[in-house]
Amino acid sequence: MAHVVQKYGGSSVASADHIKRVARRVAARHTAGDQVVVVVSAMGDTTDELYALAEQMTSNPHPRELDVLLSTGETITSTLLSMALHELGVDAVSLSGAQAGIRTTAVFGRARISGIHTDRMEAELAQGRVVIVAGFQGVSEDLDVTTFGRGGSDTTAVALAAALKADTCEIYTDVAGIYTADPRICPNARPLRDIGYEEMLELATTGARVMHARAVEVGELYDVAIRVASSFDESAPGTLIHRETTMEQGNKVRGIAHQDHTAKVTVRGVPDRPGIAALLFEPLADAGVSVDTIVQNASVEKLTDMTFTVSPGDLTEALRVVEAVKAELGAAQVVSEPDLGTVSVVGTGMASAPGFAARMFKTLHEASINIDMISTSDIRITCVIASAQVGDAVRALHDAFELDRQD
Amino acid sequence: MAHVVQKYGGSSVASADHIKRVARRVAARHTAGDQVVVVVSAMGDTTDELYALAEQMTSNPHPRELDVLLSTGETITSTLLSMALHELGVDAVSLSGAQAGIRTTAVFGRARISGIHTDRMEAELAQGRVVIVAGFQGVSEDLDVTTFGRGGSDTTAVALAAALKADTCEIYTDVAGIYTADPRICPNARPLRDIGYEEMLELATTGARVMHARAVEVGELYDVAIRVASSFDESAPGTLIHRETTMEQGNKVRGIAHQDHTAKVTVRGVPDRPGIAALLFEPLADAGVSVDTIVQNASVEKLTDMTFTVSPGDLTEALRVVEAVKAELGAAQVVSEPDLGTVSVVGTGMASAPGFAARMFKTLHEASINIDMISTSDIRITCVIASAQVGDAVRALHDAFELDRQD
Numbered sequence: 001m002a003h004v005v006q007k008y009g010g011s012s013v014a015s016a017d018h019i020k021r022v023a024r025r026v027a028a029r030h031t032a033g034d035q036v037v038v039v040v041s042a043m044g045d046t047t048d049e050l051y052a053l054a055e056q057m058t059s060n061p062h063p064r065e066l067d068v069l070l071s072t073g074e075t076i077t078s079t080l081l082s083m084a085l086h087e088l089g090v091d092a093v094s095l096s097g098a099q100a101g102i103r104t105t106a107v108f109g110r111a112r113i114s115g116i117h118t119d120r121m122e123a124e125l126a127q128g129r130v131v132i133v134a135g136f137q138g139v140s141e142d143l144d145v146t147t148f149g150r151g152g153s154d155t156t157a158v159a160l161a162a163a164l165k166a167d168t169c170e171i172y173t174d175v176a177g178i179y180t181a182d183p184r185i186c187p188n189a190r191p192l193r194d195i196g197y198e199e200m201l202e203l204a205t206t207g208a209r210v211m212h213a214r215a216v217e218v219g220e221l222y223d224v225a226i227r228v229a230s231s232f233d234e235s236a237p238g239t240l241i242h243r244e245t246t247m248e249q250g251n252k253v254r255g256i257a258h259q260d261h262t263a264k265v266t267v268r269g270v271p272d273r274p275g276i277a278a279l280l281f282e283p284l285a286d287a288g289v290s291v292d293t294i295v296q297n298a299s300v301e302k303l304t305d306m307t308f309t310v311s312p313g314d315l316t317e318a319l320r321v322v323e324a325v326k327a328e329l330g331a332a333q334v335v336s337e338p339d340l341g342t343v344s345v346v347g348t349g350m351a352s353a354p355g356f357a358a359r360m361f362k363t364l365h366e367a368s369i370n371i372d373m374i375s376t377s378d379i380r381i382t383c384v385i386a387s388a389q390v391g392d393a394v395r396a397l398h399d400a401f402e403l404d405r406q407d
Numbered sequence: 408m409a410h411v412v413q414k415y416g417g418s419s420v421a422s423a424d425h426i427k428r429v430a431r432r433v434a435a436r437h438t439a440g441d442q443v444v445v446v447v448s449a450m451g452d453t454t455d456e457l458y459a460l461a462e463q464m465t466s467n468p469h470p471r472e473l474d475v476l477l478s479t480g481e482t483i484t485s486t487l488l489s490m491a492l493h494e495l496g497v498d499a500v501s502l503s504g505a506q507a508g509i510r511t512t513a514v515f516g517r518a519r520i521s522g523i524h525t526d527r528m529e530a531e532l533a534q535g536r537v538v539i540v541a542g543f544q545g546v547s548e549d550l551d552v553t554t555f556g557r558g559g560s561d562t563t564a565v566a567l568a569a570a571l572k573a574d575t576c577e578i579y580t581d582v583a584g585i586y587t588a589d590p591r592i593c594p595n596a597r598p599l600r601d602i603g604y605e606e607m608l609e610l611a612t613t614g615a616r617v618m619h620a621r622a623v624e625v626g627e628l629y630d631v632a633i634r635v636a637s638s639f640d641e642s643a644p645g646t647l648i649h650r651e652t653t654m655e656q657g658n659k660v661r662g663i664a665h666q667d668h669t670a671k672v673t674v675r676g677v678p679d680r681p682g683i684a685a686l687l688f689e690p691l692a693d694a695g696v697s698v699d700t701i702v703q704n705a706s707v708e709k710l711t712d713m714t715f716t717v718s719p720g721d722l723t724e725a726l727r728v729v730e731a732v733k734a735e736l737g738a739a740q741v742v743s744e745p746d747l748g749t750v751s752v753v754g755t756g757m758a759s760a761p762g763f764a765a766r767m768f769k770t771l772h773e774a775s776i777n778i779d780m781i782s783t784s785d786i787r788i789t790c791v792i793a794s795a796q797v798g799d800a801v802r803a804l805h806d807a808f809e810l811d812r813q814d
Contacts, residue, residue, distance in 0.1 A: 016460065019464065050483070053483070054487065056423035057426065057490040057494060058491065058493065061493075062489060062493040064500070065487075065489040065493070065501055066490070068482060068485075069486040069490075072482055075479055076457070078475075079473070079475045079476035080464050080472075080476065082469060082472040083469050083473070084465065087465035094472055096475075099551075
């Protein structure tokens with residue numbers, strides 16, 4: 001008997017018929033003797049519809065109230081799946097995040113899990129029931145409903161798998177796993193058989209949005225092996241995200257990630273003295289502007305240029321903040337560039353194998369793609385390029401690193 | 408400073424704009440210095456839509472799951488109203504039935520309130536907040552969500568008013584109060600200034616569905632004065648449901664109630680011996696058939712006829728049950744009649760003033776309406792008549808008892 005946590009995303013439970021299909025899959029596992037906990041997202045566009053309702057009330061919904069509102073989407077799915085399982089003769093019980101014992105911080109909209117009290121879930125499993133948990137939600141110490149932000153149901157699933165010491169955590173979605181690149185823009189892209197947590201994190205945060213980054217972090221922390229697979233194609237094995245066990249098996253490119261849209265702000269001619277970075281980035285953080293890549297050039301005659309990227313939606317606010325501190329920085333000029341994108345090559349061991357960077361730059365050059373900025377980590381090289389050239393760049397790099405070949 | 412519980416029904420919160428209007432009304436009361444608790448129903452047809460979702464899963468939804476599903480409708484409204492109040496600068500907090508401390512029996516779909524722990528509500532009120540409670544729901548001792556059945560938000564409001572010792576309980580709906588008859592079929596009908604609990608109960612259970620009977624019972628038990636008024640017309644005072652204070656002020660007809668559809672079952676030629684009523688009605692109750700009026704004729708030569716009415720939807724099941732016990736009863740024949748309705752004259756002191764019954768029967772006779780069955784209580788006379796004649800009967804009785812005159 002295996003202990004399994006399964007998570008079905010919004011597209012897998014988009015309609016009554018979809019939910020019935022999920023029920024049949026869950027019932028089959030239960031009948032085979034497995035203990036099954038199912039985490040569900042809201043149906044299809046429900047979360048967007050609930051957001052739209054809130055926006056009809058106010059442009060600035062109260063965060064506590066918004067969390068209660070959004071949490072109803074997952075709750076509805078959980079009850080419907082339970083009904084469908086009962087219809088198949090399988091005993092099941094739906095639990096809210098609160099009932100499932102998921103305690104969180106009181107930071108509405110992006111609460112973090114502080115602990116999981118598994119008593120109720122274990123009691124229900126011991127009764128032979130399938131336990132269905134509404135994803136994306138928990139409860140604060142004050143018993144207020146909290147949510148985890150978009151994609152939070154992945155986090156629910158991995159955290160439950162950790163707390164329940166489940167044998168496997170299965171994330172079912174509308175794609176066949178983690179691809180070597182986005183198949184919508186790269187026809188040769190193929191699903192990976194497996195991938196390490198760190199690589200997955202780089203892919204998740206730089207464009208491959210199949211899996212929520214926080215969920216991967218929880219998986220890494222508690223060593224939960226996560227299988228990402230299609231809920232529509234049962235024959236495809238999907239991708240296993242786990243701790244790499246083969247020493248040095250990495251050391252190669254695993255995937256190409258991209259972001260279609262980013263924006264760049266450059267602060268020119270800043271006198272190079274200690275503390276200038278804090279002077280610039282603290283007010284940005286205070287204003288809620290999330291900064292991606294930061295590059296500071298070596299200074300020339302005690303003057304330096306500082307460049308950073310933000311999401312295009314944050315550009316106006318970022319410029320407002322930078323203009324406000326420009327005088328204090330002693331900067332000569334602030335310039336911005338809105339129509340950029342990024343392309344990243346991801347794989348373990350890149351830092352120790354400089355040939356990867358050279359091949360990436362050469363490939364982009366041969367495709368007549370100009371590199372605007374470069375940033376790197378141990379397992380990633382990212383180039384900021386023109387937004388319009390992102391698709392060409394992904395395809396060229398996928399070919400250059402021969403990612404269409406089976407690993 | 409008054410302590411007020413207000414309840415807004417589904418039609419009063421049917422859209423974002425409706426909810427904003429409610430928010431302005433609540434804000435005005437709060438700004439005037441009152442402590443306000445607001446109970447809300449689900450928006451418009453939300454409950455029906457949630458039912459429809461459940462029915463797509465199964466023809467027989469699991470009661471526990473159905474309750475969780477249906478409860479989301481009221482929860483959604485509560486969060487939206489809270490957001491709208493925040494937008495108006497009024498501090499507010501939405502509470503689920505569980506958070507509001509509403510403990511119930513574990514009878515899903517028709518739970519009864521066992522007690523209300525008011526600590527959280529009182530703490531929020533003490534903070535100067537408007538408290539918004541999702542109606543129609545509570546929580547069992549096992550912390551499972553329960554619902555009270557259709558119209559249950561009225562019960563929530565009156566029970567909260569009792570538990571919080573509120574000065575007034577205001578039920579806002581889409582009509583101007585309790586009418587002397589249904590204004591859709593009787594153009595002369597007008598709203599009553601006030602009415603006693605018992606009279607209201609008779610009206611509620613025999614056709615005037617403005618106010619949920621259970622809510623009236625709770626109001627009577629805890630002596631909560633309930634004002635029923637229109638949420639659309641602030642100038643109309645509505646109807647006050649309260650303990651009648653003027654001795655003998657009753658003793659007159661207050662309203663005409665009706666049911667468009669009822670069905671009748673007659674069991675003929677039953678040997679008249681002790682226990683036959685139980686033999687007939689126990690299996691009906693076990694089968695979930697709700698019986699309205701019961702009439703047993705005086706026996707002729709030790710044989711009697713027993714007649715009862717049920718809702719037309721229950722007729723098939725009722726006949727199945729009766730046929731099953733027919734032999735045991737020793738009954739000669741079972742006949743049924745589906746196309747009936749009822750008309751009732753309601754008012755205190757009828758039992759001590761037999762002239763009312765005579766006038767009712769004479770009025771119906773003059774309107775060529777045949778009376779099929781009669782049943783009476785202290786404050787009500789009900790005639791079962793042909794369904795097609797219900798409208799004529801209501802109008803004729805409204806005229807005969809001069810209910811268009813101001814009381």
